[in-house]
Amino acid sequence: MDRALLQVPERTIPVPTTVSPEAQAVLAMGVTPAPPYPALDDAQGWRKMISSTDAMVLAMFSQAGLTSPDGCKIEDLTVHGVPVFAVTPIDLAPDDERIYLDIHGGAFIVGGGEVCRAIATMAARKVGMRLWSVDYRMPPEHPYPAAVDDCLVVYRALLEEHRPEEIVIGGTSAGGNLTAALILRARDEGFPLPAGAVLLTPALDLTQSGDSFRTNLGVDTVITTSDPGAFLLYAGGHDLKDPYLSPLFGDLSKGFPPTLLASGTRDVLLSDTVRMHRALRAAGVAAELHVLEAAPHGFFRGRTPEDRELDREVRRFIDEYCPVRPRSLE
Amino acid sequence: MDRALLQVPERTIPVPTTVSPEAQAVLAMGVTPAPPYPALDDAQGWRKMISSTDAMVLAMFSQAGLTSPDGCKIEDLTVHGVPVFAVTPIDLAPDDERIYLDIHGGAFIVGGGEVCRAIATMAARKVGMRLWSVDYRMPPEHPYPAAVDDCLVVYRALLEEHRPEEIVIGGTSAGGNLTAALILRARDEGFPLPAGAVLLTPALDLTQSGDSFRTNLGVDTVITTSDPGAFLLYAGGHDLKDPYLSPLFGDLSKGFPPTLLASGTRDVLLSDTVRMHRALRAAGVAAELHVLEAAPHGFFRGRTPEDRELDREVRRFIDEYCPVRPRSLE
Numbered sequence: 001m002d003r004a005l006l007q008v009p010e011r012t013i014p015v016p017t018t019v020s021p022e023a024q025a026v027l028a029m030g031v032t033p034a035p036p037y038p039a040l041d042d043a044q045g046w047r048k049m050i051s052s053t054d055a056m057v058l059a060m061f062s063q064a065g066l067t068s069p070d071g072c073k074i075e076d077l078t079v080h081g082v083p084v085f086a087v088t089p090i091d092l093a094p095d096d097e098r099i100y101l102d103i104h105g106g107a108f109i110v111g112g113g114e115v116c117r118a119i120a121t122m123a124a125r126k127v128g129m130r131l132w133s134v135d136y137r138m139p140p141e142h143p144y145p146a147a148v149d150d151c152l153v154v155y156r157a158l159l160e161e162h163r164p165e166e167i168v169i170g171g172t173s174a175g176g177n178l179t180a181a182l183i184l185r186a187r188d189e190g191f192p193l194p195a196g197a198v199l200l201t202p203a204l205d206l207t208q209s210g211d212s213f214r215t216n217l218g219v220d221t222v223i224t225t226s227d228p229g230a231f232l233l234y235a236g237g238h239d240l241k242d243p244y245l246s247p248l249f250g251d252l253s254k255g256f257p258p259t260l261l262a263s264g265t266r267d268v269l270l271s272d273t274v275r276m277h278r279a280l281r282a283a284g285v286a287a288e289l290h291v292l293e294a295a296p297h298g299f300f301r302g303r304t305p306e307d308r309e310l311d312r313e314v315r316r317f318i319d320e321y322c323p324v325r326p327r328s329l330e
Numbered sequence: 331m332d333r334a335l336l337q338v339p340e341r342t343i344p345v346p347t348t349v350s351p352e353a354q355a356v357l358a359m360g361v362t363p364a365p366p367y368p369a370l371d372d373a374q375g376w377r378k379m380i381s382s383t384d385a386m387v388l389a390m391f392s393q394a395g396l397t398s399p400d401g402c403k404i405e406d407l408t409v410h411g412v413p414v415f416a417v418t419p420i421d422l423a424p425d426d427e428r429i430y431l432d433i434h435g436g437a438f439i440v441g442g443g444e445v446c447r448a449i450a451t452m453a454a455r456k457v458g459m460r461l462w463s464v465d466y467r468m469p470p471e472h473p474y475p476a477a478v479d480d481c482l483v484v485y486r487a488l489l490e491e492h493r494p495e496e497i498v499i500g501g502t503s504a505g506g507n508l509t510a511a512l513i514l515r516a517r518d519e520g521f522p523l524p525a526g527a528v529l530l531t532p533a534l535d536l537t538q539s540g541d542s543f544r545t546n547l548g549v550d551t552v553i554t555t556s557d558p559g560a561f562l563l564y565a566g567g568h569d570l571k572d573p574y575l576s577p578l579f580g581d582l583s584k585g586f587p588p589t590l591l592a593s594g595t596r597d598v599l600l601s602d603t604v605r606m607h608r609a610l611r612a613a614g615v616a617a618e619l620h621v622l623e624a625a626p627h628g629f630f631r632g633r634t635p636e637d638r639e640l641d642r643e644v645r646r647f648i649d650e651y652c653p654v655r656p657r658s659l660e
Contacts (some may be wrong), residue, residue, distance in 0.1 A: 211346035
């Protein structure tokens with residue numbers, strides 16, 4: 001037998017006692033069932049899967065009371081043709097000119113429209129600041145580079161009204177990928193960089209070479225497949241190693257803003273997260289890592305003390321690298 | 331079937347392509363075979379296992395060329411009855427009054443004597459500063475609290491010749507545990523705290539409640555058992571939840587120095603590491619986390635680019651929190 005092939009026997013893993021009762025309850029719900037991906041050329045199959053997934057996610061958010069717009073003003077904008085949800089906390093300090101550019105997750109295929117609106121509201125509440133969320137185009141109609149193009153259009157529009165040091169860009173999962181891709185694209189095209197980046201349980205290597213794609217498969221209750229279907233549909237025939245598709249393969253030494261990265265010990269994307277943390281630090285970027293005990297992909301669904309603790313870290317990171325700088329004082 | 335019990339099927343995990351060729355070679359060596367622990371009351375069995383393990387470790391270090399004293403001066407000291415290896419790099423800057431108090435690892439039972447001397451030399455080369463390594467007493471003859479007592483004796487002796495802001499304490503595995511335990515003990519007894527702590531793949535919860543004790547068992551090629559024998563032998567009947575035995579259960583809000591923590595995605599002690607990181611941050615301590623892709627317990631045996639990158643982080647951390655402060659300038 002090849003010793004290099006590690007044989008890991010079948011195991012039964014209990015809910016850990018080392019997380020909050022709320023997080024234990026999330027883990028005790030077990031695996032999130034997911035239908036297999038359609039064939040790559042089955043556009044109708046993808047559309048059907050996408051709409052039913054979006055409906056399910058929206059119902060889940062709604063049921064958990066996460067979609068309430070309480071305390072926020074939400075506007076539907078169209079920014080140079082790209083739909084954007086603009087969320088403003090009603091208690092925002094008048095001299096706070098900062099803005100968070102939120103890029104939603106959803107494996108590059110789901111999370112648009114009403115789900116994007118809900119995610120934008122949740123994200124604004126988390127970061128406690130003015131926020132724009134890009135409702136970028138997605139497959140099957142619009143594969144890469146549509147999503148990155150749309151994000152760049154919106155970032156350029158933000159730069160017309162904001163100084164770069166007032167902007168933080170962030171996203172979860174595929175949104176973390178698009179955040180990093182947008183930064184590389186903006187940098188390569190000569191635009192100034194934002195004050196910071198927030199990469200939450202990000203997918204940064206679409207070739208799935210990260211070790212945790214194997215070590216945590218079956219342990220992560222949220223990402224339960226290594227089927228690359230969604231990544232391939234998004235790539236639309238482009239090389240998965242292209243840095244705008246897999247930012248881990250980008251040259252990070254040519255400029256990247258301070259970055260907060262977070263993942264969980266059960267996350268299939270733990271490897272992508274820690275590899276990016278190391279790559280950024282090797283490139284001299286101020287990058288910090290947070291890993292939540294026993295958290296699967298996406299953490300604990302936003303409803304546990306652990307999620308709130310991570311929110312506090314994100315706020316602290318933003319205040320550190322993107323402090324309120326009243327314009328009137330300059 | 332209880333959904334809360336996660337059934338993880340048998341798997342075959344290849345050597346990842348996401349680490350250096352040198353790290354791939356270490357992982358390709360497969361599982362480190364380890365004999366089962368003797369019964370707790372079989373002192374003779376423990377002594378035999380300990381001496382054969384120490385001999386094996388020393389041979390491994392020596393074979394890898396890690397034990398050479400090149401560039402260092404090593405002295406055997408006895409500090410108030412406790413044996414200490416004092417290592418001084420020969421190229422040390424004359425105004426560098428800093429000292430690293432190194433606490434060796436080895437599951438609380440191995441790593442003493444000549445192995446401690448070898449670890450001290452390796453550690454001094456890593457941190458590039460004056461270093462003392464405590465050859466603390468161990469089971470079966472000397473269970474807890476002998477090791478912590480010895481470390482405290484040596485730390486108190488250091489405080490007689492050094493300002494606390496010139497001292498960093500650190501250790502790997504059980505040495506990380508003893509580092510944290512020593513800091514809690516010193517604090518509780520009213521001694522000033524060191525400038526920083528370095529906890530490398532630390533065992534901080536001897537009850538083994540961390541989730542990665544289960545999720546990474548079989549994935550970690552170095553710690554290959556969840557047998558608590560060594561921890562129980564060390565505890566010698568004391569409550570494993572005592573903060574001096576399991577520092578994760580200590581009150582970290584009453585003072586703890588800035589801390590660097592590191593682990594690997596395959597490490598059985600990943601949970602202990604990230605839980606301590608979170609607990610320290612929740613207590614307001616400046617704590618930073620580094621996780622190496624695919625690294626098992628103890629990283630890649632000190633011989634890969636990944637290990638050297640971690641060494642650079644440790645040096646940078648020390649320079650940040652324990653900068654050279656020439657006494658003559660004060």
